[in-house]
Amino acid sequence: MKNEYLPYKAIIKSIQKESFDTNTYKVVFSDEKIRNSFDYKQGQFAEVSILGIGEAPISITSSPTRKGYLEFTIRGAGCLTKKIHQLNVGDSLYVRGPYGNAFPYEEIKGKNIYFIAGGIGLPPLRSLINIIMDNREEFGNVKILYGAKTPDELCFKQELEMWKKIPNTEVWLTVDKSYGDWKHNVGVVTELWKKTDVCSKNAVAFVCGPPIMIKFVVMKLIESGFKNKDIIMTLERYMKCGIGKCGHCNVGEKFVCVDGPVFTYEEIGKIPAKERAI
Ligand SMILES: Cc1cc2nc3c(=O)[nH]c(=O)nc-3n(C[C@H](O)[C@H](O)[C@H](O)COP(=O)(O)OP(=O)(O)OC[C@H]3O[C@@H](n4cnc5c(N)ncnc54)[C@H](O)[C@@H]3O)c2cc1C
Ligand code: FES
Structure with missing residues (x-):
């Protein structure tokens, strides 16, 4: 029987500095069988750990269309993630998953797509952005509206430059300072509405x-x-198990780890206001 809590060793192959407190880690499972069988979808997360230190849910930011490795963009926020920031290329992490539901993909083919992100909100969306970029002709116009506190805090600076060169793709950036x-x-990200047309016709956001930004x-x-x-x-919530067993991540009647983390605003509207935080 498969032990759902068993993490697998993954070696850090590269570390990309995104900002003063955020790095992107490219990792490869050391076991070839796991490497070949770890299938995930856009928007899913994994539980990432250092043995003896702790474990945290982290979005898989790489695209399932790009095989053989996983990428995680990690902000040094607390106990585990600050330790991860002390690791170097060649060191190992442990990973279990993938968990959670996914961003829709087939259902949004042919539509105009808006991605609107703030700060470290871009990494969870990047997986879907890159599948769309890898199958660009199947989608309408793509607009990425992205804001951060300062220019240095924007993630994926090189990719933002690359995405805007792709036909029918626009990237609009803003910073507080x-x-x-x-x-x-x-200015704030909603000020980008003055720069570009945001049109709901045949569109999904x-x-x-x-x-506060989401609101x-x-x-x-x-x-x-x-x-x-x-x-x-x-939605982000404090998680422990990641698999619907411990009850740490509930909002209303939903468990963010299994019913989410991806929700439509229609679904979120059914959660009591004091529990949804937006
Ligand atoms: C689905 C999902 C996807 C995520 N994806 C990413 C991602 O891609 N990248 C990323 O960097 N992070 C991501 N996170 C957030 C990440 O899991 C948390 O920041 C995690 O707590 C980090 O673990 P840690 O041990 O380093 O920090 P912790 O020690 O848990 O501390 C993190 C912060 O939370 C505070 N804190 C700790 N416990 C509590 C508590 N009980 N109540 C209130 N505040 C508390 C701490 O003071 C600190 O500021 C995601 C979370 C979810 C649920
Ligand atoms: S984290 Fe345990 S039920 Fe969701």
């Missing part, structure tokens, strides 16, 4: 970021004509 040779917008972005999307079912987001 600019410096240096920053050429993009200054994926939103990820801090709760204002959802209001703007609804003003722009989006229906609640076409606004899709991920």
